[in-house]
């Protein structure tokens with residue numbers, strides 16, 4: 037029998053399109069080695085995003101594609117994850133201890149941006165990443181409540197703050213420093229200054245991703261933040277309602293203006309399933325987020341149902357991803373988390389810390 041070749045293995049690997057990279061693993065340069073020893077094949081996969089909840093599926097996919105080759109006895113797949121730093125806006129200083137910042141934004145208030153942000157961050161933790169969340173929703177900081185955290189952040193040197201850690205998630209919020217009920221009367225420049233300080237004076241420890249829960253809207257404050265914070269990408273949360281979609285489009289334009297790539301759109305509260313009779317109803321209309329992403333050429337990342345559990349879990353200080361880690365809703369958030377970071381992994385890397393190549397040409 038003729039020996040199995042590297043080209044044959046590569047050709048069958050290419051038949052599988054990775055849902056998170058949206059291309060095959062050879063084109064995505066995610067296969068770092070293929071070893072062939074008689075009928076035993078070993079494939080080394082290196083992914084630039086966390087993938088704990090996907091590794092079994094990926095392994096099975098590769099095993100079954102490679103097993104179609106004549107003469108294959110065993111297929112071993114080893115998956116490694118390595119998150120690197122991606123490029124941010126030009127002229128913005130990167131953040132110590134943080135590889136990538138992902139901003140979660142909404143054009144309009146009350147669409148579930150903060151709830152999505154915390155579940156998204158916890159989904160990334162579940163996928164195996166080191167994650168932090170900064171509650172930049174300075175007018176209505178809700179992350180402390182949703183994380184069930186009441187303590188004040190510690191300061192070891194009287195100048196910087198230690199993040200508050202819950203469910204392995206590092207967090208910082210103005211809500212830890214002032215009571216939730218006390219009204220915040222901040223003017224625009226004060227908001228951006230306070231937030232930049234909160235961001236830079238927190239001792240984030242070795243984060244793959246820092247999630248920023250931005251204040252709702254697309255005004256001056258949001259624009260300044262999008263300009264000043266070193267962001268690798270943004271995610272926009274919307275409900276399927278026309279009015280929310282109009283505002284979400286404004287959010288897209290805002291990030292375009294400051295050269296921050298939009299990694300996709302999440303549709304929240306897209307369908308309501310009656311907890312008594314199971315009847316499904318599109319309270320805010322149907323398919324709006326998906327239509328908008330097609331129209332604006334941005335990825336549709338997924339949709340969350342309007343489900344009383346999501347609200348109750350957040351109110352109880354234990355967001356659904358940790359309250360019901362194996363439930364259907366947690367799986368949706370984890371799928372969205374892999375989509376966002378998979379997409380980010382294909383973006384330009386940050387070479388700002390490397391010494392540039394200088395070529396001297398003799399003319």
Ligand SMILES: Nc1ncnc2c1ncn2[C@@H]1O[C@H](COP(=O)(O)OP(=O)(O)OP(=O)(O)O)[C@@H](O)[C@H]1O
Nearest residue numbers: 145146147148149150151252305341342343346347
């Ligand atoms: N998918 C969902 N199903 C049920 N309730 C939800 C869902 N998403 C969010 N909620 C609830 O809706 C309310 C508003 O959500 P949230 O505070 O996350 O919105 P927001 O867009 O961040 O609001 P704001 O503009 O005030 O910052 C909260 O009570 C939250 O628990």
